[in-house]
Amino acid sequence: MMMCWLALAALVVYLFWRFPQLRKTWYLPKRKGFIALMYHHVGILEDPQEEQYPFTMRPDMLERQILFIKANGYTPISLAELENARRAGKSSIQKPVMLTFDDGYEDNFTHLFPLLQKYNVPALIFLITKRVGTPGYMTWEQILTMQQSGLVSFGSHSCSHRRLRSLSDEEIRQEITQSKQILEEKLGRPVTAFCYPYGAGGFDKRVRPQVFEAGYTTDFSTKKGVNPWPWKGKSTIRRAFPRGGETLFDFHLQLTRGQSKL
Ligand SMILES: [Zn+2]
Numbered sequence: 559m560m561m562c563w564l565a566l567a568a569l570v571v572y573l574f575w576r577f578p579q580l581r582k583t584w585y586l587p588k589r590k591g592f593i594a595l596m597y598h599h600v601g602i603l604e605d606p607q608e609e610q611y612p613f614t615m616r617p618d619m620l621e622r623q624i625l626f627i628k629a630n631g632y633t634p635i636s637l638a639e640l641e642n643a644r645r646a647g648k649s650s651i652q653k654p655v656m657l658t659f660d661d662g663y664e665d666n667f668t669h670l671f672p673l674l675q676k677y678n679v680p681a682l683i684f685l686i687t688k689r690v691g692t693p694g695y696m697t698w699e700q701i702l703t704m705q706q707s708g709l710v711s712f713g714s715h716s717c718s719h720r721r722l723r724s725l726s727d728e729e730i731r732q733e734i735t736q737s738k739q740i741l742e743e744k745l746g747r748p749v750t751a752f753c754y755p756y757g758a759g760g761f762d763k764r765v766r767p768q769v770f771e772a773g774y775t776t777d778f779s780t781k782k783g784v785n786p787w788p789w790k791g792k793s794t795i796r797r798a799f800p801r802g803g804e805t806l807f808d809f810h811l812q813l814t815r816g817q818s819k820l
Pocket residue numbers: 660661715719755756
């Protein structure tokens with residue numbers, strides 16, 4: 559009997575080693591709710607060893623993901639729709655999905671924006687105010703062009719992308735409030751969404767209340783998973799993380815389990 563169990567265990571280990579697909583979240587139950595997708599760069603990196611490879615989605619793959627969302631009955635929603643649903647405490651939107659992009663890279667303007675326009679899909683981009691206009695990042699002009707399209711809203715990703723938990727209360731306050739002031743001045747509208755730098759470990763009980771004290775109403779982390787719909791604000795918004803190099807099967811897992819692998 560013991561030998562049987564050992565043989566079975568060895569077989570399972572072998573199968574997981576031999577077929578990487580098995581190591582994914584297909585065995586978790588599907589969960590209904592609100593999915594926020596987290597992206598960073600949109601562009602082409604050939605070498606999977608490159609540091610930014612997981613953070614870089616190919617434009618053709620992103621296009622296939624948008625088509626997948628539309629073909630499978632999901633509804634791409636804007637920040638305004640998320641906030642309206644929270645205020646109302648109810649929503650008739652079915653299978654809501656939100657596309658979010660961290661850091662404000664220039665490729666969001668050159669590669670992402672044309673796709674959003676082609677498919678009329680809204681997105682939310684989190685800007686690091688001190689990096690706007692520096693090499694590799696979008697300029698204010700590009701940001702305003704995207705805002706004027708009505709498709710893109712912007713949130714704060716702090717002033718300088720430091721790990722907020724390691725800062726003093728005063729430094730945290732500055733990162734959170736100054737970035738809000740600068741964005742509101744440049745964009746000419748209220749900025750209500752905040753995204754913690756270094757997501758999952760980027761906030762704690764000391765940091766999160768400061769975000770709401772500063773006047774934000776919606777906060778995004780990199781904790782993975784599916785959110786309740788409508789989101790009620792009790793905890794930060796979790797985000798699924800489609801990585802560069804992932805397949806459409808992975809994307810299906812992201813949308814139904816909130817993560818493609820554990
Ligand atoms: Zn970031």
